[in-house]
Amino acid sequence: MKRFFCQCGQEIFFDNTHCGVCGSQLGFIPELQQLTSLQEDDKAWLMTDLFPLQRYRSCEHRDDEIACNWLIPAESSNTQCISCALTRTIPILSQPENWRRWRTLEAAKRRMLYGILRLNLPIKGAYQGYPNGLVFDFLEDQRTNPMLALEHVLSGHSQGVITLNAAEADGSFREATREAMNESYRTLLGHFRHEIGHYYWDMLIKDTDHYAMFCEVFEYQQQDYQSSLESYYENGPAADWPASYLSAYASAHPLEDWAETWSHYLMMNETMETAMTYDLIEHFDYASDFDVMMNDWLSLVVKMNALNRSVGNTDAYPFVVSAPVRRKLLFIHQLLKSLRKPRESAAFP
Template sequence: MEAFTCRECGNRLYFENSACVSCGTRLAYSREEREIVPVSPEGRYVDADGYVWWVCANTLDTGCTWLARIEGGICFSCQLTRTRPNDAAPEFVQQQYSLAEQAKRHLVVELDTLGLEIRTKAEDPAEGLTFDLLASDGIASTPDVVIGHDGGVITIDLAESDDAYREHVRATLDEPYRTLLGHFRHEIGHYYEWQLVRGAELMQRCTEVFGDESVSYEESLQRHYSQGPPAGWTENYISTYATMHPFEDFAETWAHYLHIRDTLGSAAAYGLTDPVPADMPFRQVVTDIWVPLSAALNVINRSMGHDDLYPFVIPPAVLDKLDFVASLVSDAG
């Protein structure tokens, strides 16, 4: 995430800021300018070309501060949500929904930064992207929510925004890491594999790197949860979940690519590292910059009494997978 400053007074801003704590100016995020911009007290912004923008109508519901094209309208990120909790949902569900929308906005900025195209279902009903943000308590949506991707529809269980619930699931599944943003990054990986891995040559290369995706997903799922990961899995996979099926291996690798790219971007923006050279191969980015930085951040977390920031080891086989994902992004961007 980039470092932002207030255009009115130069004070440092954070991505979620709706007002400058120094000068009090009301703020909004312009996706077109990729900047936090000052808006009038009524939420109005006029860009350099004279177009008028308005703060998203969901600002009261979710804290969204993005700009929308029309007064009373919603922003691009909010438009990506197809299903949300209804107004009768309990307050805690509304809070979960707000946190999910916040994570989705972060994801959209990441994808924009990488130059990846985001088509909505309104623009492309067959292959566009949309999100169903559902509550698994049965009040706001359905009793059983399965997080996943299907034909451009990404489903997220809002319960994953609750720290206690998510930690319980993480411990139950013996995972080293589980976050709401991580779910968004993983599921968008499924979407972009569907979008970017096309053509016989590229599909063959993907199979060579990740394995045969034609094997039964259902049988792989049952085997994974009944038998666990194969012996020696750490030599070839980034996580136990990645061992389940090549689809999940790709999505896990994609998520870690986003983890690394975004964290390195934030570190550079705040002066912790130099910016990553544009021509540096991604495997070198990992070995020369990411591994030393993440090791240092892990120690810092331990100094504060927290778990490791990045509790993963990246073996050579996973470097090959990360390189493949990086090449897809580079070609698409």
């Protein structure tokens, strides 16, 4: 994440709607990845401090409990920003906790999309009319709402539809699930990054020239997905899974290995960008040499873990990057590097 500053010089942060010092309204321009101070012109359009010739409108969820600070170009007919417009189904708001859950889910989604935009990847929403366009359903089950028929909602992706259990917005739910699943790392942002990985597999790998290399790197022989997952949940992972995978779940099936590795790559990129902007590392470039990037990353996570231990927390980075994992990360790095070459900016149809 980049660092942002208000027109008054105060540091401001990604989700801020107002500056805490001067009180200026703030807005995030997704196509430019900029958070900036706002003022109204004589037609009540929003002008930004950084781009005074462009005009914007607020997302309709700015002034409700969602507090979305993303902006919409003034000429757009949309009332929601590109992030909020991707949400199709929300939790039942008559339940007292669901406003908070929805707000937490949307905040994590915006941060995930920031990373996608920084990598210059297209976002083709269902609301824009694309076949199998991206859409999010935030669903509940009986564990948070006993009045519902659904016993369990499982997070997943199918043909552009990403489903997340709204309870993942609760820290207690995530921690209990993490313990039950024997996971070393489980975050809401990680869920978004994982599921968007399945979406981009359909877009970037399936039926493309990259498919054969994917099959080689991720050892994909079109293993049956459902039976592989059933076997994983019944028998657990192989004892030696850390030798080839980032997580136990990645060993369940090559498509889950892809999604876990994709999520990891997004985490690495945003963390390194943040570290650079705070002068914790000297340089970082999304298109830099992979070996240089990995060396810088592994040096950084040693410091991250040491800091966490010093304040009494578990390791921030509980992963082992084996040679097979490194090769998978390299595949994603080279794939995204090749996709960036012909374009200068992400597509916003």
